[in-house]
Amino acid sequence: MDNKSRRDFMLKAGLGLGGVALSGFIPGYGFYSAASAAELIDPLAPKAPQFPAKVKTVIWLHMDGAPSTLDLFDYKPELKKLAGQPIPESFLKGIKTSTQGGITKLFWSDKRQWKQQGESGAWFSDLVPNLAQHADKITFIKSSVTVGATHDISILKLNTGDVNPGRPSLGAWVNFALGSANRDLPSYVVLYNDNKEPRAGSVNWSSGFLPAVYQGVAFRPGDSPILNLERPGSLIAKEQRNALDLLRRLNEKRASLYPEDTELQARIQSYELADRMQTSAPEAVDLSKESEATREAYGLNDPISKGYGEVLLRARRLTERGVRFIQVVSGPALPDGEFRNWDAHNSLEVNHGNNARMVDKPIAGLLADLKERGLLDTTLVVWASEFGRTPWGESGDGRDHNPWGYTQWMAGGGVKAGTTFGATDEIGVQSVGKKVDTYDLHATVLQLLGLNHLKTTFLHDGRSERPTVVYGEVIPELLA
């Protein structure tokens, strides 16, 4: 047991809550003037949405490394026809193509098989055969655009709406606006299937300028989701309870002398939350009681999809327990393999073969499981990536970054299932017609949670800030 880590956790939890209370005394702090002292000492108290919500939970599936949706969902027969030829100039009009690999000849994999699926007739490649069975649950957004930069910068934009660190992530805004539906668990959890945290880092689940209490809590894979959260072996539960009770009594005695000191009251609560989480967090991620059929459905019996499948099964368990926002970052298909993520600058066949196999069955299993348990109507599953990939090849058999046109999708409550919004041009270079930027995706997700992105605000440095910065439009065509 590493005491430093445990102290860090307790301190961070304490500072998170304490920080909120403290902020109440700082001029310009968001809701100080409007909030009651009770809200200040309990910043995670459940808050009503601004209008009736369609969903209670968001499962945000970030495909790290940026998959080529041209090889998964966006079928381009014209690209097949033009493969091996230079890209016609007309397709490049209006975009700056300073991608690292330069513009080479158009690339198409002859191994790829495509088929229309379900009543919607949506196209799926043979890389995602299980997901294809859920075609009619999915709402495709085929005109996604973003700022094309490095992975880290575009990932930051995907999660926070800005290319510079410092803004809250979408999950933090949701946490801030709606509070917690389960006081025994963090209401914003980050999951990943790797032996280390995702490469772009915790800035992607940061609370930014919002109080620290709203940041995401990263759950490690394995039985102990929060590092060293468990009690030291030398301390039995009753001893810890006694110690916490004593601490609470002393703190309350002090607090009674200073009823306006919400910081101390917040700290008292944070100790209790940490105590409750010691039992609730491991239970929430314990898969031992899941049936063999469920394990199979999530791909736990395949070494390639096992890690990601476990993570998604945990996501379902957290959904059942009322966690508001679950951010899932895809890790490597093979822990010691060559490809750490979907970033196929070369060997796309092998890379996407592994990565698609890693996520295909688990995501299909998640959609089916949520549906079967009656949770899909109140849960929003979002497939998102920092950008897409180019129709031209790189290194012979890879694809470069494409921020001008790629596919993301949503499934679950409140969305127009079995439909496609937007499109890319005939070969998949850029979006045509109405484009959907990350801000628009965020605005639409918030809308489904019963939040108007324009009115979800926080006063920071004298300015009213919102999740979508100065942008963002709800895409009504995506909504049922």
Place this chain on the structure above:
Amino acid sequence: MNKWKPILYFSLAVMTGSVIAAEVTIDEDYMQVMEDRQKSLSSNIALKNGQAAVKDAKELDEMFNDVEAFYAHKANASDAVNWTKESKDLAVAITQYVASNDFDTASMKAVSLAKTCKECHSVYKKDS
């Protein structure tokens, strides 16, 4: 002669103004100022601070005049001129919505304004 004086002064002022506008360099610093003004506008609309929002919108409108003049002198930049004109119209519309206390519509117009800027940047903003 006296009765022509105001017209003469006005004409001189307009001419001088347009020359100054044409000479304004639309560089990164200038755009930073505009971006900040835009953020201030969104914030003031959200806070329903009508007076400050109108001030921001008017300042933006003036800056868009400079941007329009800058691109009008460039070859093959008619799309930038059009985006600027669109932005100016939106700035004026925002002023009117704020004046009539319709902050919701003003807020949506401010989003449209930001999107218009972004479209122009996608073509004309230099990569740093």
